[in-house]
Amino acid sequence: xxxxxxxxxxxxxxxxxxxxxxxxxxxxxxxxxxxxxxxxxxxxxxxxxxxxxxxxxxxxxxxxxxxxxxxxxxxxxxxxxxxxxxxxxxxxxxxxxxxxxxxxxxxxxxxxxxxx
Amino acid sequence: xxxxxxxxxxxxxxxxxxxxxxxxxxxxxxxxxxxxxxxxxxxxxxxxxxxxxxxxxxxxxxxxxxxxxxxxxxxxxxxxxxxxxxxxxxxxxxxxxxxxxxxxxxxxxxxxxx
Numbered sequence: 001x002x003x004x005x006x007x008x009x010x011x012x013x014x015x016x017x018x019x020x021x022x023x024x025x026x027x028x029x030x031x032x033x034x035x036x037x038x039x040x041x042x043x044x045x046x047x048x049x050x051x052x053x054x055x056x057x058x059x060x061x062x063x064x065x066x067x068x069x070x071x072x073x074x075x076x077x078x079x080x081x082x083x084x085x086x087x088x089x090x091x092x093x094x095x096x097x098x099x100x101x102x103x104x105x106x107x108x109x110x111x112x113x114x115x116x
Numbered sequence: 117x118x119x120x121x122x123x124x125x126x127x128x129x130x131x132x133x134x135x136x137x138x139x140x141x142x143x144x145x146x147x148x149x150x151x152x153x154x155x156x157x158x159x160x161x162x163x164x165x166x167x168x169x170x171x172x173x174x175x176x177x178x179x180x181x182x183x184x185x186x187x188x189x190x191x192x193x194x195x196x197x198x199x200x201x202x203x204x205x206x207x208x209x210x211x212x213x214x215x216x217x218x219x220x221x222x223x224x225x226x227x228x229x230x
Binding site: 032034036041042043044045046049051090094096103104106107108109 | 120149151156157158159160161164174206208215216218219220221222223224
């Protein structure tokens with residue numbers, strides 16, 4: 001079975017400060033990991049993914065994430081937060097060993113609030 | 117523009133009245149799926165389709181039906197909606213079934229069943 005946990009319901013950060021949104025996962029095989037962002041009244045938008053290769057993945061809008069296999073984590077980071085980054089962020093995982101089902105398991109989401 | 121289009125965006129209906137939420141993608145994607153989003157529960161998969169005429173249950177399929185007669189369309193059918201199906205629904209598509217490509221999501225359908 002595959003699962004993902006986002007331990008923080010909300011993260012508050014001041015504009016200009018670095019931000020981190022945490023994600024840990026559990027899979028039987030190798031993980032495919034994704035981050036999505038949801039703005040109010042909008043669908044989810046893809047930010048970045050880890051499939052294989054470099055542990056540090058760079059994505060849209062200046063976001064990056066680091067894959068840490070030993071800690072089974074895939075935390076989302078940004079060096080300098082913007083007020084416009086305020087949104088709901090979802091981590092998702094798929095186990096590479098589950099064949100062709102392509103089922104993504106999502107975390108419960110973390111609300112990021114960036115204040116002036 | 118590459119996109120997934122859902123309709124309607126908002127729907128209020130009464131218990132037991134059949135409804136269909138449409139979903140269409142213009143990217144020739146092989147894999148499509150439906151999710152529901154509820155507070156504190158994240159997104160949960162309802163049904164998915166790996167290709168035309170190939171569909172299967174996700175985590176929460178009870179009370180829902182789907183069909184995939186054409187590659188671009190994947191409608192979600194609620195034969196007899198109940199209040200516990202009040203939720204925010206998303207359709208998504210991916211290039212292939214193997215999970216190594218990102219999903220594209222529709223704008224969502226907010227359904228209220230009274």
